[in-house]
Amino acid sequence: MNFRALLLAVVAAASLGGLTQASEEAEPPTAEVFHGERLFLETRFAQRFYDFVSRGGGINESLDKGDPKLEKTYRFFGLPPYQIPFAPGPFEGSSYNCRTCHLVDEHVGQKELGMRAYNDFASRSPLPERDDGQSVSVRNSPVLVGSLSPRDPFLLHLDGEFASTRELVIATLTGRNLGWLPDESALAARHACEIIREDDGTGELAGEFSGLAYSEVFSGVSASGEALPEEHRIATERRINVSESSCDEILVGIADLIGHYLDDLKFSAEADILSPYDLFLSINGLPARPDEDESDEDYSDRLLARIDSLDESGELRFVERNPATEDGGFRFHDQPYRFGEIELQGLRIFFNREPAPGRGAGNCGSCHAAPHFTDFGFHNIGVTQVEYEAIHGQGSFWKLLIPAVGPRNEQADVYLPATATHPDRRGMFRRLASESDPMATDLGAWNIFLNEDYPNAQEPLHRSFCQNGTGCKTADQALGRSVAAFKTPTLRDLGHSAPYMHNGQISDLHASVAFYIAASASSRNGTIRNADPELRKVEITPNDIQPLVSFLISLYEDYE
Ligand code: HEC
Ligand code: HEC
Incomplete structure (x- = not known):
């Protein structure tokens, strides 16, 4: 297709209304999402703030001395990847909140940093200082966009620790990521409830969220007895009177609002921001998601078959520019916005399960099925073993x-x-x-x-x-x-989430794809302990790396 035809196709697709940036047409957030964001940003749940209060500080006063770990943003560096303090931290002077490890636009425009999809720049997140010898989290902080997509079975954390968002949030608020030791979780819970009960809405963060006290947020009624305006009033069934409710009820209330906020973070598969890949599907009339009773795997197979048949009949159209920006490029990535021959070649390798002459079988779709590019399942592809053996020598993991x-x-x-x-x-x-x-070691x-x-x-x-x-x-x-099995991560928008793998062991996409050449060969000759059976079926060569990387780049998007 020539450029003009391409442009017309793009414009036609755009006028169907699917291509507007989410921000332009964004509906205002619900009251739940609005207050959930404030709770996600709330720094007073941290153990460090409790320490301040127990030294005589007031719940509605500002912390006297911020957490030293937040003075800098850490970035992964070198292999094995160690993080170094890299830039002034956006939360300097405060204590930890959820956002400290799940960053978004804090470093946009800064060289070697930039946009994030709710994860940080370190291979392992720096933890608040306590004297338990743990200075970083065991795992790399994962992308949160799309992390709550409905699926069955539903598990969160890379090792499947939590079966619900509620459990995860309560455990995190009262756990090590916010500075609490395992035997302090009851204290942490009481502290969180005290913050909610005693907050008077005068803090700086409250000011950014219409200056309501948490008691007003949760009751839906202002201190003077009037109903809050609709955009700030949470649904009746979620309202609680925090001065009378039990602490458990308050924790559930907090967790559910944060859950609404997280649930609202969506990539292209479920939102209007289009990656070049999603635009490619759209202009070719290809289905963006599975039919009602179709599995993601069957959908991925069907997609590949449809694309092959469109290509055979010469009808396939490519993407060369982003209809949502003036210059046709991405807003938050340096790569060109395109889906052309090489991306198509990569897509085929990615979804192909049967190797054929001249056509690699990535078998990637078996675990990274479209549209989320993850099966949300658990597999061992050898990452823990590689890290362990880099330290203790070849073959050592088997002797453990x-x-x-x-x-x-x-x-x-x-x-x-x-x-x-x-x-x-x-x-x-x-x-x-x-x-x-x-x-x-980490057995996931x-x-x-x-x-x-x-x-x-x-x-x-x-x-x-x-x-x-x-x-x-x-x-x-x-x-x-x-x-050593870990939850399959999504492959959407990887440009905003390096380094990769559960331990942040791999710093770029080429190396991540190249990893599979060695890992699949090792799994075939039996040297990976408990390798996932699907890994054996990955048959790619160095020639397949570039097309696969180009395909992965076509899954980048301007998530904001
Ligand atoms: C100190 C850094 C840190 C802080 C603070 C933090 N997280 Fe995380 N978060 C992580 C890490 C690391 C993981 C991966 C943990 C694992 O898999 O073992 C994670 C995982 C998650 C996940 C699971 C995603 C998935 O796909 O399974 C969610 C959801 C999440 N965090 C939400 C939160 C919320 C909500 C808060 C605040 C209450 C928070 N996080 C605070 C570092 C942090
Ligand atoms: C057997 C299931 C399986 C197959 C097949 C598979 N992957 Fe993965 N992939 C995973 C799991 C699980 C992880 C995370 C592993 C870990 O952290 O220990 C992962 C991680 C990745 C990552 C890092 C993403 C991140 O955010 O950390 C990339 C990139 C990736 N895979 C690409 C591919 C490509 C390309 C193929 C095909 C050549 C492929 N995968 C085949 C299961 C699989």
Whole structure:
């Protein structure tokens, strides 16, 4: 197709109304999303603020001395990736909130930083300082846009720790990410409830959210007894009177508002911001999502077949510019906005499951199915092993004693992670690998599966590991399958979420794709411990890297 025809196609598609930027037509946020954002930004839930209050500070006063970890934004650096303080931190002078590790536009326009999709720039997030020896999180902070997409089974965190958003938010508010140690979670909960009950709406953050006290937010009624304006009034069934409610009810109230806020963060698959890939689907009349009863995998197969047939009949149209910007480019990425021959070649390799002469089979879609580019499932592709063996030597991961269910329970204090119920557990297998301790590593879902401290995660994890056709005959076999398995991340908008993998081990897309050449070969010759069976079917060569990377870049979008 020539350029003019292309332009006409783009304009025609645009006039169907699907191409406007979300920001132009954005509906005002609901009251839940509006207040949820404030709670996401609230810094007073942190242990450091509690410390200030216990030294005589007032709940509605400003913190005297901010968390030193927030003076800088950390950026990953080198391999293995260590983070270094890189730029002045946007939250300097305050204590931690959710946003400190789930950044968005704080560093837009800054070289080597820029936009984020609710994650940070470090390979592992710096944690508030406590004297427990943990200075960074065990895992890379993941993208939150699209993270709550409905699916079944529904699990959050890279190891499947939480079966609901509510559980995740309450545990985070009262957990290590906000500076609380495992045996302080009850104290943290009481502190959070005190903030909600005593807040008078005079703080700086409250000022940005119409100056309401949290008691007004949650009751829907102002202190003078009038109903709040509709845009600030949460739905009746969510309203609580915080001076009479139990602390548990207040925590659920907080978690649900934050949940509404997170639920509102959506990529192209569910919103109007279009990546070149989504525009390509749109101008070719290809379905953007599965039919009602179709699985994401079947949809991905159908999409590939439709694209092949359009191509054969010479009807396929390409994308060369962004209809939503004046210069036709991206707003927040340096790459050209395009979906052409090479992206198409990459798409084919990506979704192709059967290798054929001259056509690599990435089998990527088996785990990264469209439209979300993740199956939200758990797989071991060898990332933990690579990190471990880089420190302890080739073959060392196989020698690590990983106990079966019985011995693991007998020595739960060594192997399993600390929780509010068992605050003294050492969690050797949810740690950073370290030269000084050959037992320390991160076995992902293994920490959670068949662990009674996480009752709600069991049924969904069982389905993830045992109901993929093959079943599990024994508990030991089931647990064995979860060794070093992590939740598949989305591949949308990767330009805003480097470094990659659960440990931030890989710093760019070329290296991430190249990783699969080695990993799939190792899984075929049996050197990856508990490799996912689908990994073996990845058959790509170095020639496939560039097309695959170009395809991944076509999934970038101007998320804002
Ligand atoms: C100190 C950094 C830090 C802070 C503060 C923080 N997070 Fe996270 N967040 C992370 C890391 C790291 C992970 C990955 C954890 C894992 O998988 O083990 C994560 C994971 C998540 C996930 C799961 C995403 C998914 O796809 O599974 C959600 C949702 C989330 N955080 C929301 C929040 C909320 C809400 C808050 C505030 C209450 C918050 N985070 C505070 C670092 C942080
Ligand atoms: C067996 C399932 C599976 C297959 C097949 C697979 N992936 Fe992955 N992919 C994963 C999982 C799981 C992770 C995260 C692993 C971790 O962090 O330990 C991941 C991570 C990634 C990442 C890093 C994303 C991020 O945000 O950290 C990229 C890029 C990626 N995969 C691309 C591909 C490509 C390209 C292919 C095909 C060549 C492919 N994947 C095939 C499961 C799979």
